[in-house]
Amino acid sequence: MNDAIAVENLTEEQAQAELARLAAELDRANTAYHAEDAPEISDADYDRLKRRNAEIEARFPQLKRADSPSEQVGARPADGFTKITHAVRMLSLGNAFDDGDVAAFDQSIRKYLGLGADTGLSYTAEPKIDGLSLSLRYESGQLVQAATRGDGAVGENVTANALTIADIPERIDGAPEVLEVRGEVYMSHEDFAALNARQEESGGKSFANPRNAAAGSLRQLDASITRDRPLRFFAYAWGETSEPLAGTQTDAINRLGALGFQINPLTRRCESPAEMIAHYHNIEDQRATLGYDIDGVVYKVDDLALQHRLGFRSTTPRWAIAHKFPAELAWTRLEAIDIQVGRTGALSPVARLTPVTVGGVVVSNATLHNEDYVAGRDANGEEIRGGKDIRVGDWVQVYRAGDVIPKVADVDLSKRPQNSEPYAFPTRCPECNSEAVREVGDAVRRCVGGIICPAQAMEKLKHFVSRKAFDIEGLGAKQIEMFFDDELLPVKTPVDIFTLQSRDADNLAKLANRKGWGEQSARNLWDAIDEKRTIQFGRLLFALGIRHVGEAASTLIARHYGNWSAFESAVTAASGFEGPEWDELLAIDGVGEVMARALVSAFAQETERASIDALVTRLTVLDEERPQSDGSPVAGLTVVFTGTLEKMTRAEAKARAESLGAKVAGSVSKKTDLLVAGPGAGSKAKKADELGIRTLDEDGWLELIGDA
Structure with a gap:
């Protein structure tokens, strides 16, 4: 497992390993928080963990995983409730942690919309309630269903429970025919204290905090229990509506x-980032006296027409962000430095600490990022922490605000043992003893053992079965570790998973007799594996764990080629890094040469290709689904944008084209169907003319797509 990597010092392979760890840790945290109402980490830690993931993905977008936390909202709905599919997905928010992030949010909005710095742009700022998200659907003014957020797409039906909450009206007058009201269920501090007192008197379970109490109360299978709990509800958003509520967020x-x-009475309209930040501090000053928990302030673009233009990323709106309150620091002793090896071979140092409580969580491990960070240098060789290195026995400051394994932020030299020595970073892999090489310009020392290194092989398998890859029920990281070292039922490569059942007629009995297993659980695993023999093209490509090819890139590539056979033929033909197939791969918007070379090299490497081919023969690979584009005049066309667009930004134009079913390419080739050229179009326009490709100006493009 790859635990400790500084974003500014990352190489692609190191980033890939770190993203795998973050995905696994956050998946556990999501399940504990959303499904079990028993969070294992603090909100600040969770937010910083997601922030780190986002920072790595921003620097290495090609590495984005299918099970990326940026693609996750909440957790799977719990058993015991019927399920409700949200008409409009319930998304999470991106996070800001300082004033610079707020300014960057404003700048990103302006850049996407093509607005200058002097153009007026209003936002709303409101407290971020620390509770449980709830969606209330009204039809003809009558509450017909209430659902938790769940995983964002499917939630739990808690209608009977919601009807017991005084703040939630059973019927409303003057509303649109269909109205989904969204907000947060919470419990006040006073009511929380009284509930715990009653629980203690009756011998019942006490709750750790108001959020847990609210979530546990709303998600009772017996609504009469919910009725006896003092739940409240703040409305702050909406989902599906049959008609607009208003023209602005404020009015809505x-x-x-x-x-x-x-x-919430603290919601304000702000005319600039400076006003947003000022209101953030105003709310922060009142935090202790509000009587309920908040963990930040949410900013939203006020103009709903602009919200519509800005749209959404996969799990977050572009037009909103949560400015979170800061986390905490603590000092403790660094007892040891361990080296862990990730699936791409990166050697990552991890601090083992004397346990210390930070932000309500006991911390015993911390990230040390990489070799340079331990030595007191950054990626450019410049001093960090005033040049202080980190040694075993040091008294270190732990920053518990970003990772499940937090960061070591500083060292107290006054408490350094007199006999301490600088840490000597290993030059051989601790797992397989292969040489650990650090290439010029690389911040990471990497094991060259490849497939002979058990740590790399195991981590690749863990990635293969991760949530946004094959996601095999009952076959997670823990089970992979068991099978990997098993002499009777070994799983060393992905294809071994799909031959587990067929290798030996006695394998069911062999598994059923293991500690923690039985015949039924073994049969369930066989069934779960069989269920995943059919998989979407993009998920399969991501699951292979090819360096630089993340979840977003896998989807882009899969949508471009459409089916596995066409893709496989193309990358095979591109093995010499030249020719029309190579040019086509490079032309996919979002695929650069580094990613393309990694992809082609993986399929050209004899051992890896044999493993992939053996796997695919045991699967049914579904064609990649493209965005719904009924009635679209550009569905299936390959479109290239060049020059300056004046009525929308390039990002907005690309997003619109893709939403209409078009494939957006970055360069012109014989396979290009349409070039949209604004002022300043150069070589692309010339090449399109030479190839006889249809060319439109921006007005022509807008006329073509119309209201499609």
Whole structure:
């Protein structure tokens, strides 16, 4: 497992390993928080963990995983409730942690919309309630269902429970025919204290905090228990509506208030990042006296038409962000430095600490990022921490605000043992004893053992079965570790998973007799494996764990080629890094040469190709689904944008084209169907003319797509 890597010092392979760890840790945290109402880490830690993941993905977008936390919202709905599919997905928010992040958010909005710094742009700022998200669906003014967020797409039906909450009206007048009101269920500090007192008197379970109490109360299978719990509800958003609520976020929230919902009185309209930050500090100053828990402030673009233009990323809106309150620091002793090896061979140092409580969580491990970070240098050789290196026995400051394994932020030299020595970073892999090489310009020392290194092989398998890859029920990281070292049922490569059952007629009995297993659980695993023999093209490509090819890139590539056979033929033909197939791969918007070379090299490497081919023969690979594009005049076309667009930004134009089913390429080739050329179009326009490719200006493009 790859635990400790500084973003500024990352290489691609090191980033890939770190993203795998982050995905696994956050998946566990999501399940504990959303499904079990028993969080294992603090909110600040969770937010920083997601922030680190986002920073790595921003620097290495080609490495984005299918099970990336940026693609996750909440957790799978729990058993015991019927399921409700949200008409409009319930998404999470991106995070800001300092004033610079807020300014960057404003700049990103302006850049996407093509607005200058002097153009007026209003936002709303409101407290971020620390509770449980809930969606209330009203039809003809009557509450017909209430659902938790779940995983964002499917939630739990808690209608009977929601009807017991005084702040939630069973019927509203003057609302649209269909209205989904969204908000947060919470519990006040006073009510929380009284509930715990009653629980203690009756011998019941006490709750750790108001959020847990609210979540546990709302998700009772017996609604009479919920009725006895003092739950509250703040409305702050909406999902599906049969008609617009208003033209601005401010007016829409006020209308929800007029319909009888509780809205937060600290919500303000702000005209600049400076006003947003000022209101953030105003709310922060009142935090201790509000009577309920908040963990930050949410900013949203006020103009709903602009929100519509900005749209969404996979799990977050572009038009909103949560400015979180800061986390905490603590000092403790560094007892040892361990080296862990990731699936790409990167050697990562991890600090083993004397346990210390930071932000309500006991910390015993911390990231040391890489060789340079331990030595007190950054990626450019410049001093960090005033040049202080990190040694075993040091008294270190732990920053518990970003990783499940936090960061070591500083060293107290006054407490350094007199006999301490600088840490000597290993030059051989601790797992397989292969040479650990650090290439020029690389911040990471990497094991060259490849497939003979058990740590790399195991981590690749863990990635293969991860949530956004094959996601085999009952076959997670723990089970992979068991099978990997098993003499009777070994799993060393992905194809071994799909031959587990067929290798030996006695394998069911062999597994059923293992500690922690039985005949039924063994049969369930066989069934779960069989269920995943059919898989989407993009998920399969991501699951292979090819360096530089993350979840987003896998989807892009899969959508471009459409089916596995076409893709496989193309990358095979591109093995010499030249020719039309190579040019086509490079032309995919979002695929650079580094990623393309890694992809082609993987399929050209004899051992890896044999493993992939053996796997695919045991699977049914579904063609990649493209965005819904009924009635679209550009569905299936390959479109290239060049020059300056004046009525929308390039990013907005590309997003619109893809939403209409078009494939957006970065360069012109014989396979290009349409070139959209603005002022300043150069070589691409010339090449399109030479190839006889249809060319439109921006007005022609807008006329072509119309209202499609």
